[in-house]
Amino acid sequence: MREVAAHLSFGFRHSLRSVVRELVGARGSMDRMADRVARREARGMSREEMASALREHAQHPWxxxxxxxxxxxxxxxxxxxxxxxxxxxxxxxxxxxxxxxxxxxxxxxxxxxxxxxxxxxxxxxxxxxxxxxxxxxxxxxxxxxxxxxxxxxxxxxxxxxxxxxxxxx
Missing domain, CATH: 3.30.1050.20 (Nonspecific Lipid-transfer Protein; Chain A)
Structure with a gap:
């Protein structure tokens, strides 16, 4: 669940430059990039931080x-x-x-x-x-x-x- 929550908020917590850098690091695979970033960020964010990121960006036009x-x-x-x-x-x-x-x-x-x-x-x-x-x-x-x-x-x-x-x- 933590990884899904991290993934859901990824698009509005990172700049396009950061996303491109992650994508290059994943050899162009969007799935590999999303999985790796979600796992990493799920370990590095508290439940409160994840909930806050989702709540604060609920109206984001991503x-x-x-x-x-x-x-x-x-x-x-x-x-x-x-x-x-x-x-x-x-x-x-x-x-x-x-x-x-x-x-x-x-x-x-x-x-x-x-x-x-x-x-x-x-x-x-x-x-x-x-x-x-x-x-x-x-x-x-x-x-x-x-x-x-x-x-x-x-x-x-x-x-x-x-x-x-x-x-x-």
Whole structure:
């Protein structure tokens, strides 16, 4: 959780120059850079400092290099789920935000996030949305956001023959 919190605040705590320097040090791999920086900063920041960094920048207009505001929202929603799902917190992401994030689903984004969605149709039970074709997997929209971003959700939260592909042990 600490690493996710450090990662969430990275974009507004560091200058572009610092980000480029970190990226060069990671041999151009954004994933390697994000992982290394999050681990380092999670060790170096107290819980209070992390919470403060997130709180102070809640209205920051950060957007990732690609995807604009919808991608920034997706980043924050999925990383929020990365924290709340393992902790078993019953936080519900507002449906207007889920609609925006679900609207970004594409074969390219599924590949980018490592979501193996071949042969599956995802369908939300709590709002009108579906994606893909094949064996239907249904669940809460926020759980399907996690799936779209290559995450697994706890058992029992998805239904359908292929649901086990997307659940943690």
């Amino acid at each position: 957007t990732p290099p690609v995807g604009g505001v919808a991608a920034a929202l997706g980043h924050d929603v999925v990383h929020g789920l990365d924290i709340t799902i393992p902790l078993g917190l019953d936080r519900r992401v507002p449906q207007d935000r889920l609609r925006v994030v679900l609207g970004t689903a594409s074969p390219m984004s599924a590949r980018f996030f490592g979501a193996k969605l071949g042969g599956v149709r995802l369908r939300a039970e709590d709002l009108e949305w579906s994606y893909g074709s094949g064996s239907e997997v249904t669940g809460a929209a926020q759980d399907l956001v996690a799936v779209l971003f290559g995450r697994k959700v706890p058992p029992g939260r998805l239904r359908g023959e292929a649901a086990g592909r997307f659940t943690s042990a």
